[in-house]
Amino acid sequence: MNVHFKLTAALLEDAIADLRRPHPFAAERAGFIGCKAAACRGGALVLAHTYIPLPDDWYLDDPRFGCVFSADAMRAAMQFALTNDASMFHVHLHDYRGVPWFSRPDLRESSKFVPDFWNVKPDLPHGTLVLSADAAAGLCWYPRQKSPLRISRITALGFPTRFVGRVE
Amino acid sequence: MSGIYSRQSFLGKDSATLFREIRTGVVGLGGGGSHIAQQLAHIGVGRLAIFDPDFADFPNLNRTVGMTFADAVSKSPKVVVAERMIKSINPDAEVWSIQDDWQSDFQALRACDIVFGCIDGFSGRAQLEESCRRAMIPLIDIGMDVHKDDPYSISGQVVVSMPGRPCFRCVGFIRQKDLDDEGRRYGEAGGNPQVVWANGTLASTAVGLFVQMVTPWCRIRPGSAFVGYDGDGFTLEHDMRLTVTGKNPCEHFERIADLGDPFWKA
């Protein structure tokens, strides 16, 4: 099954600008994107609507990891999901050019916290994205499937429209 | 077969692959949609979803690209005519032919990366835009009119509805008054005069906008999203309405609830 993640170029720009901001102690920032979903021939669409930045004090100082967000961050994301009947996608940035991918800690941690969104919205897909300066990749946990799917396509819509993530 | 697209290589070294993989929807295969389908096939678009419930008839022959006299005699479905034309140009094209209103197959529409709207009537356009906005699909709409003037005048437009940017209502292309008037006329919208050269100009502009949207061919000019056609003076100009409203966020499709399928089931 193919999952196509779409966001506007403006939202992508806002997310990257936020994720690039330096943090007092975290090496990397993170955010969440609230989305809606729809079935399409051959798979599903995940449609990004709201970027949720994390305030500086929603990070935990853990030198073992580039970024650790607090329970407050997770609560805010859960609340958004509940209030808006939304799919939630975690997002962070590897600020170089080229196709990014998740580090082993990224994969390990996201496989723990992403399925937690099913506690509030069990029938919706949730996931995680990693952005680079000019590309993106992502994983989607589809309801009732234990392992995540690699997001097949990520499109940033605007003038121009850019196909920033495409699985060959 | 190499070199088919060599004359359009300035569109970018990956453009051939991009066109081959992108899926375009063409809703309506009359005078405008048939031109668009032909041009998409020529530039190498490899995946198309085409929607039209109608059949070929003699009054269509004056403007429907790809339609033959034999099609009109045998009342071939318009999707059959279009698919045949597309594959005669690009035999590798994958064509989903939906011989029905597009509303009969939302999932096929949603699978499109770009949709060309080539239908009559404001209500139909409004619905198509709403569904494209729900699926975050850029919609390029074309239309022409012949007005009783002195003696007649031809006009038309190409309008783009881009997610996150002003919509048809924002720029005044669709107005509540037009929707209400059309509803009171029992939804009649068809049967308007149509001519091949005006449709061709509008279709070509729409395809050019699509290519400009997805390839790094040239610097994008935001005004290009609403182009008005003067069919008497043969000019195309950016419509002032987008220039005025273009920087404002869209106020009609802003809620998260307006995205996706409200009855989504995994």
Added chain:
Amino acid sequence: MATEGDLRELDQLCGGAKEYTEFGLNYVLLPQLRLPSGCTPAVLDALLCLSPRDGYPTRLYFAQQVTSKNGLNWNAQNVAILQRSWFAYSWNYVATGRPIEVLAQHLKALR
């Protein structure tokens, strides 16, 4: 907007009325609405639009065209609302008000 009480009233005629808003217009989904006798099908999903739309102050849409004793002008065909396709006959001038009364007025056309 329909209240909880309005929705409970509508539940007498269908399988769980639910309100939706789409692009500024208010709708009530009426799953498996029971139609007046003599209609085919006898039960189907319907959508009550409580906002002015397309020149009608309110309108009742059906998941498919319905056959009834009366000849009706089904002038809305395959209308996309809430990502489903709907059909409606022309039955105008039913002003908005208590949803169950609006529904009753629209169903008169089928009696």
